[in-house]
């Protein structure tokens with residue numbers, strides 16, 4: 387029988403005693419078992435599968451326990467695939483307990499507006515990639531490179547806006563279908579358009595984003611809402 391860290395012998399008090407002892411600092415020195423419990427908790431979310439608590443308290447190693455051997459089939463190293471569960475935070479909400487001076491209604495308004503900006507910026511990003519792929523004609527090579535350069539810059543802006551939303555306690559838009567429902571930029575056709583039309587669509591998209599951001603009150607320099615950042 388092993389002693390606890392506090393120098394006492396753990397008493398067999400059932401699972402409640404185990405948790406009370408662990409929480410109260412009387413950790414049982416069953417070398418190897420605590421690590422297994424921690425790993426099972428992290429991987430499976432269930433620390434006690436396959437572990438006999440009474441034997442754990444008595445300091446028995448699980449390999450010698452018949453019950454453990456019997457229950458071994460319940461624990462699997464295989465990942466649990468195809469899991470589904472309820473959302474842990476709904477879209478359009480903000481976390482309550484953030485150490486920010488901004489009140490919740492303010493953060494709600496900010497995250498809502500930033501998500502609109504995010505949807506437009508993601509659309510502009512994809513419009514650049516569409517133009518990069520579909521451009522044709524005598525200026526193909528130069529425009530092919532230029533469109534991809536701007537695509538890369540929009541990727542960085544998208545990430546900045548999305549992470550700003552998360553920092554404010556909100557939930558960022560992410561998926562294409564949600565972006566398509568939200569953006570204010572006109573949807574282009576799937577097919578190829580001539581170069582002047584491609585460029586015209588890109589300019590229109592920039593103007594929509596700049597126009598919206600410019601209406602935001604008192605945006606500080608270099609914030610994600612100011613024109614220099616968007617134009618980059």
Ligand SMILES: [Fe+2]
Pocket residue numbers: 518534
């Ligand atoms: Fe490419």
